[in-house]
Amino acid sequence: MAWGHCTHKTPGGGSLTTTDSRPAHVGQDKPEASAPPDDAQLAAARKKAHRRKNSKNWSLFLLFAGPNILLILAFIYYPLAMNMYFSSLDWRLGAPRADPVGLANYQRFFTSPSGLEVWRVTGIFTAGAVLGSMILGLLIALVLNKKIPGRTFARTAVFSPYVLSGVGVALVWMFIFDPQRGALMFILDRIGIESPQWFLDPDANLLMVIIVYVWKNLGYCAVVFLAGLQSIPKDLLESATIDRAGPVRRFFSIVLPLLTPTVFFLLVTNIIFSMTNAFDILRVMTPTGNGTNTIIFEIYLQSFGQFNRAGYSAAIAVVLFFTLFIITAVQLRFVERKVHYQ
Amino acid sequence: MKQSTISHSWKGIAAFSVAALAITACGPDTNGGDAAEEAADTDWADVEPAESIVFATNHPGGSEDIEAEFIDEFTEETGIEVEVITSGANYEETSQWFQTGGGSNADVVVLSDATWFPNYLNDALIPVDDVLEAADIDVSGYVDALYEDYLYEGSHYGVPYARSTPLFYYNVEHYEEAGIDAPPETWEEVAEISQTIVDEDLAQFGYAFPPSDEYPAWGMANLVWGYGGAWSEEWDFSTVSSDETVEALEFAQSGVEDGWANVAATSQTDDFSSGVASQTIQSTGSLGGIMDTADFEVGTAFLPDGPAAEGETPTGGAGLMLAAASSPEEQLASAMFVGYMTSADVQARFSEETGYVPSHQESDMSDVYADTPQFETAVEQLERARVQDFARVFLPGADLELATTLQSLLTSGDDVREEMERVEAEFESLYETDLADEIDG
Numbered sequence: 001m002a003w004g005h006c007t008h009k010t011p012g013g014g015s016l017t018t019t020d021s022r023p024a025h026v027g028q029d030k031p032e033a034s035a036p037p038d039d040a041q042l043a044a045a046r047k048k049a050h051r052r053k054n055s056k057n058w059s060l061f062l063l064f065a066g067p068n069i070l071l072i073l074a075f076i077y078y079p080l081a082m083n084m085y086f087s088s089l090d091w092r093l094g095a096p097r098a099d100p101v102g103l104a105n106y107q108r109f110f111t112s113p114s115g116l117e118v119w120r121v122t123g124i125f126t127a128g129a130v131l132g133s134m135i136l137g138l139l140i141a142l143v144l145n146k147k148i149p150g151r152t153f154a155r156t157a158v159f160s161p162y163v164l165s166g167v168g169v170a171l172v173w174m175f176i177f178d179p180q181r182g183a184l185m186f187i188l189d190r191i192g193i194e195s196p197q198w199f200l201d202p203d204a205n206l207l208m209v210i211i212v213y214v215w216k217n218l219g220y221c222a223v224v225f226l227a228g229l230q231s232i233p234k235d236l237l238e239s240a241t242i243d244r245a246g247p248v249r250r251f252f253s254i255v256l257p258l259l260t261p262t263v264f265f266l267l268v269t270n271i272i273f274s275m276t277n278a279f280d281i282l283r284v285m286t287p288t289g290n291g292t293n294t295i296i297f298e299i300y301l302q303s304f305g306q307f308n309r310a311g312y313s314a315a316i317a318v319v320l321f322f323t324l325f326i327i328t329a330v331q332l333r334f335v336e337r338k339v340h341y342q
Numbered sequence: 343m344k345q346s347t348i349s350h351s352w353k354g355i356a357a358f359s360v361a362a363l364a365i366t367a368c369g370p371d372t373n374g375g376d377a378a379e380e381a382a383d384t385d386w387a388d389v390e391p392a393e394s395i396v397f398a399t400n401h402p403g404g405s406e407d408i409e410a411e412f413i414d415e416f417t418e419e420t421g422i423e424v425e426v427i428t429s430g431a432n433y434e435e436t437s438q439w440f441q442t443g444g445g446s447n448a449d450v451v452v453l454s455d456a457t458w459f460p461n462y463l464n465d466a467l468i469p470v471d472d473v474l475e476a477a478d479i480d481v482s483g484y485v486d487a488l489y490e491d492y493l494y495e496g497s498h499y500g501v502p503y504a505r506s507t508p509l510f511y512y513n514v515e516h517y518e519e520a521g522i523d524a525p526p527e528t529w530e531e532v533a534e535i536s537q538t539i540v541d542e543d544l545a546q547f548g549y550a551f552p553p554s555d556e557y558p559a560w561g562m563a564n565l566v567w568g569y570g571g572a573w574s575e576e577w578d579f580s581t582v583s584s585d586e587t588v589e590a591l592e593f594a595q596s597g598v599e600d601g602w603a604n605v606a607a608t609s610q611t612d613d614f615s616s617g618v619a620s621q622t623i624q625s626t627g628s629l630g631g632i633m634d635t636a637d638f639e640v641g642t643a644f645l646p647d648g649p650a651a652e653g654e655t656p657t658g659g660a661g662l663m664l665a666a667a668s669s670p671e672e673q674l675a676s677a678m679f680v681g682y683m684t685s686a687d688v689q690a691r692f693s694e695e696t697g698y699v700p701s702h703q704e705s706d707m708s709d710v711y712a713d714t715p716q717f718e719t720a721v722e723q724l725e726r727a728r729v730q731d732f733a734r735v736f737l738p739g740a741d742l743e744l745a746t747t748l749q750s751l752l753t754s755g756d757d758v759r760e761e762m763e764r765v766e767a768e769f770e771s772l773y774e775t776d777l778a779d780e781i782d783g
Contacts, residue, residue, distance in 0.1 A: 082369070091370055092738075092776070094441030095464045098370040179607050180546075180618050199553060199607045200753045287555040290746050304438050307739045308460050309776070 105315035137221025166280030202291025228262030386476030403696030469497035479681030487727035500661035502701035525643035550619035568648015574733030
């Protein structure tokens with residue numbers, strides 16, 4: 001190998017030849033004292049410099065990111081790993097002893113009638129909550145996107161339930177739904193309809209919590225949809241109007257395709273939220289989970305709600321984690337392909 | 343290069359092993375050890391009480407101030423300091439807190455009749471008989487059934503503290519308007535009076551049954567016992583689907599079908615206080631709240647008799663338990679404390695302040711009776727108190743199963759026998775899954 005050229009290994013393993021810009025005397029014979037360093041010395045020096053730089057980079061990285069990484073490890077990954085370990089035990093909450101049972105807790109959840117019922121309820125609740133929030137949120141966003149009087153107030157009013165406490169929301173709605181004394185009962189009574197037994201019938205229970213969850217969540221969807229609507233170029237809509245496209249045609253041919261990134265984002269976040277964040281409403285409105293026993297409620301019920309099954313509950317929590325992981329991965333892999341980015 | 347790969351592999355294995363060790367070290371013992379064997383018999387004669395103890399309480403019945411008052415008096419009397427920890431908003435939270443290690447420094451803990459048993463199974467409680475004797479606490483004054491609630495395998499695991507029973511409530515004004523001069527003594531009379539009230543259009547319903555989240559298996563135990571049935575006979579669950587139990591539940595179901603009774607949507611207390619229903623059964627602890635809310639005169643009566651038994655009254659509420667993790671010195675001091683908190687005078691004042699029934703037979707309640715004569719019924723009814731069935735208070739998940747089944751039966755018209763046979767099978771399954779190994783040894 002001649003001086004003036006050197007070969008570097010690229011990260012991918014291939015070689016890259018570059019021209020050395022050092023003076024021409026480099027590499028010529030010189031007295032011993034000022035002899036140029038040989039290849040090994042140069043490589044060692046480079047390696048040392050590289051190591052020093054690496055070490056400096058690592059120190060900076062650890063200085064800035066270290067505390068966060070430690071916190072994430074301590075409060076997310078360590079509990080996650082502990083939970084996975086607990087899911088392999090037959091363990092009563094707080095008991096000093098437990099029996100390792102391998103995957104038996106998972107097998108039980110996927111094969112028992114109560115486990116299958118949890119999947120059914122979770123599916124209905126998630127579908128109702130996500131579709132309800134997104135469709136109503138989009139309709140409200142379309143209205144709020146128009147220049148109407150009191151638009152700012154209306155936007156605030158629509159969004160405010162989203163930031164309210166779920167417990168408070170649930171308590172207020174319990175009064176509304178009360179079939180003996182509730183506000184809804186009075187309205188239905190005026191039009192000659194008897195109030196359904198919202199709290200006693202499992203199906204009505206499920207419908208009731210879906211309505212409340214959608215009411216609380218649709219402000220979030222409306223605001224995100226509104227942001228999406230405002231990013232659609234006006235000239236496109238104006239051109240379509242000039243071409244005599246009606247409002248429905250403009251919506252389905254221009255607005256909706258350009259909103260697909262927003263729809264995709266909301267779909268992912270809403271599914272995750274509805275499967276994990278609805279616990280407060282469910283717990284307050286239906287304390288025994290009668291007809292509303294979604295997977296997040298089942299985790300609570302099995303560990304704290306009388307059963308005290310810490311190991312089994314941990315297994316259901318792991319199932320929820322991987323369910324959300326898989327749903328998100330599938331959505332990223334397949335649904336995103338159909339998303340139209342501007 | 344090869345050496346480097348091996349080195350990385352070993353590092354990975356080592357890191358994984360350390361992580362696995364860290365995880366398993368923090369979990370429960372999986373080697374089959376028995377912590378109970380480690381508990382040696384204590385010779386209490388050699389033990390001096392500790393100078394301070396920790397009391398974990400959810401302040402039942404809004405008792406924070408009165409508990410603090412009692413603690414000051416106890417410290418003044420004995421010199422033992424008591425640190426109070428608020429362990430939750432209710433009995434369930436307190437038990438969860440104690441079970442999950444939050445209460446690892448608690449010496450005395452308030453646990454309900456339905457939550458102390460898992461803590462017993464976890465070896466977290468000590469039997470109190472010997473230590474109470476060492477602390478010179480006379481247990482003969484406790485209401486028998488209230489103390490027997492904590493009896494298991496020949497030892498008591500708590501003393502009765504914040505106790506309650508169900509009580510029969512009725513709307514005096516509705517009774518007067520319907521010409522009814524006395525509350526019902528039997529369930530048949532409850533049905534007759536309820537039908538009269540509905541016929542006279544005095545209320546929408548004559549009687550309100552509890553919904554699933556208001557512990558219907560507790561409130562309806564009297565009805566089932568009255569017909570000779572039960573939720574269980576110790577660990578024998580066949581009684582839950584016996585002819586007697588089925589007959590009792592068919593009676594309740596027919597009440598809703600015939601229209602003289604309903605199942606309250608949110609709480610039978612609300613239905614009664616608002617005048618939707620003229621009669622109900624609810625905890626003695628709800629008396630104060632009902633009297634504050636109702637704009638009519640409230641009457642109270644003993645729980646009704648059934649065709650097979652006098653109106654037996656299920657016990658309820660919470661007791662004081664001693665932690666197994668405490669030192670003998672702390673346990674002895676704790677025994678002195680629980681003895682003080684359940685003494686006749688303290689229980690009378692606690693009852694007056696909270697609405698719980700006094701657990702001591704010698705508590706003087708005359709001042710309370712003068713102000714609230716309805717409360718006298720609650721205290722006198724203690725003579726009929728009966729310890730609850732194992733299935734409801736000891737079998738994990740059984741109370742929830744009963745609660746949802748009872749609500750469903752009363753509102754749907756399902757076949758009672760078929761449903762209760764399903765419940766029996768469910769109880770057997772719960773027992774096999776969660777208890778059999780420990781109970782049967």
